[in-house]
Amino acid sequence: QDIDGVGPKYHLELVLEDVLHKDSTVNCTAEVLYHLGNTTAPDVQFTIEGEVKNTDEADNMFYNRTKSLEKELVGENIPDSHGNVSPEMEPVHLLAWVASGYVIWQNSTENTNFQLAQIKRVKQVKRSDEHLEFDYTILLHEMVSQEIIPWQMTVLWHPQHGVQVTQDSRQPKHA
């Protein structure tokens, strides 16, 4: 549907599948409105039928473990060339997925299709407040142009307060 003067609007009906528990699915309907000129992120409205799995226990375990680390958490190439992610890095990987979802949304147009390809680098930034902070350099794969785009993002997280991307910027591609 094209909305005159605004842009194309899409109505979607989809099924969300829990990546960690494949048999857990939830129905979702969404409306996506792209803005002409592609300078603003598309508007998204959605409703979910049912509930997503509770992850409090795993969240708290990761939170407590990370808060109590003596040295800041660092990592690179997640997954590695062979697709491996170490168990300790799995939550860091999942957090990047969520945060990159925000970055992708903010930069999507009708002609883009982004996927998170890899975490190039991640470094925890110690904070005095209760939040965990991570500085990520990720690689986004844009399917239409086939480009691999490095992107920096600063991510805040707390089990009860959720995820926030406080800063993000596209990085120059190395030759």
Next chain:
Amino acid sequence: MKVLVLLAALVAATAGIETFVGHQVLRIVPTNDEELQKVKELQDLEELQLDFWLAPRGLGHPVDVRVPFPSLQSLKVHLEANGISYSVMIEDVQALVDHERMEMLRSQRQLPLSTNTFDYTTYHNLDEIYAFMDLLVAENPNLVSKLEIGRSTENRPLYVLKFSKGGTNRPAIWIDTGIHSREWVTQASGVWFAKKIVLDHENNKGLASILDKMDIFLEIVTNPDGFAFTHTQNRMWRKTRSRHSGSLCVGVDPNRNWDAGFGGSGASGNSCSETYHGPYANSEPEVKAIVDFVKNHGNIKAFISIHSYSQLLLYPYGYTSTPVPDQKELHEISEKAVAALSSLYGTSYKYGSIITTIYQASGGTIDWTYNQGIKYSFTFELRDTGRYGFLLPANQIVPTAEETWLALQVITQHTLDHLY
């Protein structure tokens, strides 16, 4: 105490065997003084030949003990009788030792001695794959031969395996993997296909009848320069490694370099782009080599080019929205092939023409091969749909190859049944 002496007596006669077959490592966490005391006492029973990896230290500290197979049953009974809980940390110590030895051999990059000891469940580098090819040929000289069809920009040989039961210039099937170097599951699948053909060429009726009338050509590393680069410098490298005068950046997209709608919409004229079509069609030796081979052979009837990722089965065209004359037939074959693929692990694929299913792309491989008269021209995009993308975990190599093989069988069988 009596029970412990009994335990010791039961195993006293056991001679010391030097392997660890059936040995287990148990973890006990003493939660009170009585438990702690009992665990400490175990240390004194030499006859049990217990090997404490973590000795008792105090309450709450784990005690890890390797228990030889002959002592296992009685020790467990003893612990249970005393209400001491334990968990099995390692079920078979020998299995772990064997696995580690294998990993160490592999990590020293020792070349396997046969295609039977080759590890299909891991990713390999160029040398290893080229060595595999030579082994396969040496083991099956009556079926497999290796052809060099050209050289890459950096002068690496471009090898094609030919599977043939004889004849001269028989109608043939072409399969290529790894044209885009970062799509690692494709080269890995190509290796698996090669072995599969050798394993099945006599006992599998379908494959046997295909090879009775047709030859199969398989190019596993279609872009060896790019592949080497993904191992040494940049895992995400897609293109070739050519430098053309006037170009700021390195490399041409080999799947935009073919002479079909070359340079049109759906490719980039910018050398720094991942979809750079190159200065002219067939500028890339990797592409030219296949073009020359196909033209000289003159009798290829099916052409399948394999990519990842997205889980798609595609037929021409990519450069134009005009449907191919054989659209209906190709669509029906795709439907059957995808159904066969899904039947194995439930992996779901979409299918259709390139332009309607994925995006407009000009100068693509199968657009050219179709226009050459190779009716059964298909492109696969293998697993997954983005969770791991190019970095598909190695444990998915074999399942991916297995399911894809079922789809390939549908296409090749149809080709045999409808030779033209």
